[in-house]
Amino acid sequence: MQTGNNNHASRWVSPEHGCCRGSRSSDTRLTHLVRQQHRTGVARRDNPTTSICTRNIQVVCGGNYSQPLPADYIEPMPEGHVLHRLAGELNRRFAGKVLEISSPQGRFQAEANLLQGVPFDHAEAYGKQLFLHFATPQPERIIFIHLGLIGKFRFYEHTPPAGIIRLQLVSDDTYAVLTGPQWCRLIDEPTREQAIRKLGADPLRASSDPGAIWPRIKRSSRPFGELLMDQSLFAGVGNIYRAEVLFRAGIAPKRKGKRILRREFDAVYADLVELMALGVRDGRIDTVRPAHLPEAMGRPPRDDAHGGEVYVYRRAGEPCYVCGTPIRHEIMGNRNLFYCPTCQH
Ligand SMILES: [Zn+2]
Numbered sequence: 514m515q516t517g518n519n520n521h522a523s524r525w526v527s528p529e530h531g532c533c534r535g536s537r538s539s540d541t542r543l544t545h546l547v548r549q550q551h552r553t554g555v556a557r558r559d560n561p562t563t564s565i566c567t568r569n570i571q572v573v574c575g576g577n578y579s580q581p582l583p584a585d586y587i588e589p590m591p592e593g594h595v596l597h598r599l600a601g602e603l604n605r606r607f608a609g610k611v612l613e614i615s616s617p618q619g620r621f622q623a624e625a626n627l628l629q630g631v632p633f634d635h636a637e638a639y640g641k642q643l644f645l646h647f648a649t650p651q652p653e654r655i656i657f658i659h660l661g662l663i664g665k666f667r668f669y670e671h672t673p674p675a676g677i678i679r680l681q682l683v684s685d686d687t688y689a690v691l692t693g694p695q696w697c698r699l700i701d702e703p704t705r706e707q708a709i710r711k712l713g714a715d716p717l718r719a720s721s722d723p724g725a726i727w728p729r730i731k732r733s734s735r736p737f738g739e740l741l742m743d744q745s746l747f748a749g750v751g752n753i754y755r756a757e758v759l760f761r762a763g764i765a766p767k768r769k770g771k772r773i774l775r776r777e778f779d780a781v782y783a784d785l786v787e788l789m790a791l792g793v794r795d796g797r798i799d800t801v802r803p804a805h806l807p808e809a810m811g812r813p814p815r816d817d818a819h820g821g822e823v824y825v826y827r828r829a830g831e832p833c834y835v836c837g838t839p840i841r842h843e844i845m846g847n848r849n850l851f852y853c854p855t856c857q858h
Contacts, residue, residue, distance in 0.1 A: 593749020640748025661695025738766025
């Protein structure tokens with residue numbers, strides 16, 4: 514995991530893999546949103562710089578976009594690999610331990626009180642959702658977290674800086690601090706199962722069955738690019754993986770679900786399994802094949818704080834690594850869409 518630019522954090526797990534440094538001056542839309550979220554109490558705004566340049570808000574900034582962005586445009590929220598990586602970090606640090614659990618902000622304190630003295634059992638991610646299991650008999654106690662757009666879970670090896678902390682887990686000298694989640698709730702097992710039933714196949718869970726979602730793909734008139742972002746079909750897939758797997762499969766994002774062949778669907782899902790596992794391992798998204806790496810092509814590495822080496826994501830106007838055609842940018846479903854009009858059909 515990369516080291517954050519937060520001076521207070523000795524080590525932390527970021528729910529995103531980039532920030533908008535070098536671009537914040539141009540994005541008043543984000544500033545507006547951060548202020549709005551601050552007013553509603555879901556964002557910490559300890560100073561204008563960090564709140565704008567927060568690591569899981571990505572502002573589309575710079576770049577040669579062919580269309581204007583929607584006024585409230587923000588992207589992307591953490592993709593599934595971030596949550597799975599976070600679950601792994603929580604397990605590594607806390608599994609089997611009795612934690613000090615609190616809610617310095619107060620909003621989760623009543624629930625935290627119910628967990629005092631109860632050992633933390635394990636964390637699991639499903640798509641973009643996180644479940645923290647505690648070793649209680651019936652009723653089960655599970656903390657259910659969705660980071661949303663601005664939520665962060667950070668680890669500190671010293672007292673964390675003051676802030677609007679929804680949930681704080683402490684063991685020995687390790688602090689895990691949750692700020693700004695979309696939600697943080699205490700639930701039981703039936704509620705967890707209900708939440709999971711709403712989610713589709715998660716490429717990072719070996720137990721997920723892509724065959725179960727295929728019937729919905731093959732009869733859909735919606736663009737496959739949209740279906741890939743539907744969490745009830747592909748849990749954990751976000752905008753970067755969507756753009757990149759479509760490129761790698763040579764599929765145009767607007768092609769309808771019912772025009773996708775089963776073998777294409779299988780290849781896309783297998784590619785997600787492979788790429789997202791690399792994302793969990795490396796803490797960033799890299800999707801280019803060996804032949805298109807900077808050293809193989811004799812090109813400079815990608816200069817973009819938003820992630821690793823990719824084919825199309827945030828490369829609008831730049832030449833495709835395969836055919837040289839400028840990468841195209843459009844808006845689909847209020848989200849940025851990037852693709853090569855030559856390589857993808
Ligand atoms: Zn191309």
